[in-house]
Amino acid sequence: MPNVLYEERDAVARIVLNRPERLNALTAPMADELVEALRRAGAPHVRAVLLTAAGRGFCSGSDLRENFGEGAPPSEITLRRDRHPALVELQALPKPVVCAVNGIAAGIGIGLALACDLVVAGRSASFDLAFTRIGLGPDGGTSWMLQHAIGRPRALRAMLLAEAIDGETAEAWGLVARCVPDEELDSHTGALAAQLADGPTLAYAAAKAAVAAAPSSAYAEQLELEARLQGLTCRTADFAEGRTALLDRRPPRFEGR
Numbered sequence: 001m002p003n004v005l006y007e008e009r010d011a012v013a014r015i016v017l018n019r020p021e022r023l024n025a026l027t028a029p030m031a032d033e034l035v036e037a038l039r040r041a042g043a044p045h046v047r048a049v050l051l052t053a054a055g056r057g058f059c060s061g062s063d064l065r066e067n068f069g070e071g072a073p074p075s076e077i078t079l080r081r082d083r084h085p086a087l088v089e090l091q092a093l094p095k096p097v098v099c100a101v102n103g104i105a106a107g108i109g110i111g112l113a114l115a116c117d118l119v120v121a122g123r124s125a126s127f128d129l130a131f132t133r134i135g136l137g138p139d140g141g142t143s144w145m146l147q148h149a150i151g152r153p154r155a156l157r158a159m160l161l162a163e164a165i166d167g168e169t170a171e172a173w174g175l176v177a178r179c180v181p182d183e184e185l186d187s188h189t190g191a192l193a194a195q196l197a198d199g200p201t202l203a204y205a206a207a208k209a210a211v212a213a214a215p216s217s218a219y220a221e222q223l224e225l226e227a228r229l230q231g232l233t234c235r236t237a238d239f240a241e242g243r244t245a246l247l248d249r250r251p252p253r254f255e256g257r
Contacts, residue, residue: 003030005054006037011197011256012190013041013049020055025063026108028082038089047256048197049093050189051116052100061107061130062139079139083108087141090115091212094205096196100189101125101167102182111140114149117208119175120189122182125167127175133162148215149175200238201256206230 005016015037017024024030041049053059067078090097090112099116106128113119113127121127129146131138138159146155150173158165171179180188196204206229213225233239238254245252 002033003027004033004037006040008046010194011045011047012193013037013046014193015041015049015051017051017053017059020053020057022063023057023060023104024053024055024109025060026083026112027063027066028078031082031086034086035089038086038093041095042093044256047095047199047201048193049095049097050100050193051090051097051112052186052189053102055103057103058101058105058125059109059112060104061109075139083140087111087115094208095201096193096199096204096208098189098193098196100185101127101176102185104128106130107142108140111142111145114145114175115141118177118192120185120192121167121170121176121179122185123167123179124182125170125179126164127158127166127170128162128164129158130162130164132160146175149173198254199256200233200236200242200252200254202236202238203233206233 001018003017003019005018007014015034017030017034019025019027019030038049062078062083066072067075072078096118097116099113099119101113101119101121103122103124104126105113107130110127110129129138129142143155143159146158154173157163165173165175167176167179170176178188210222210226210229214222217225237257238252241254242252
């Protein structure tokens, strides 16, 4: 069976981590398949992406048997060669990415989730910062993502104490966009991805670009970036449709161009 499943329906690419017997622990082949799936999702006809997982957990981190077993290459090599490309590809998609977190997300599994744009957690979800529990430093961009999402004190608390953050706390802290009952996770994230697939795709790309640049930009630089991005989007067919629909007092019919 493939380690990653891919399907398209109504302009939504659904990508499923598919090693349920290992709680979707990430291996090098699985990371390669994820990169391939994300590149397929970059096709123009795909207007939103849903990342989810099979079984009772989202991703339990890197597979320790592969990464740290006898004869394995140094961890920094496997991170740079096998893991980082998937994370970079995920964040670089110029279209909205929804992530459904069911059960455990640990280690690099948290990094995968937080590299998405809208993360929805099931009530039983658990974001487990387990690195120091086994004597490791962080990976998967978690040190950057956590600090920006929940602030330095909470990020350090979770990392140094190897604490797990449950779904409801993750929502309260701003780590995820929403926490929903487990039985509603699939329907909620599916509807959210479908809603985004019907929206102004290029405007979404502009919003993502602006938010990504903001942490390292001065205020004046961010104003200039916003001006450039709005200049690009105001020339799109979707803006013309959005403006006409507003004046006509009707819902817009965006085409993603």
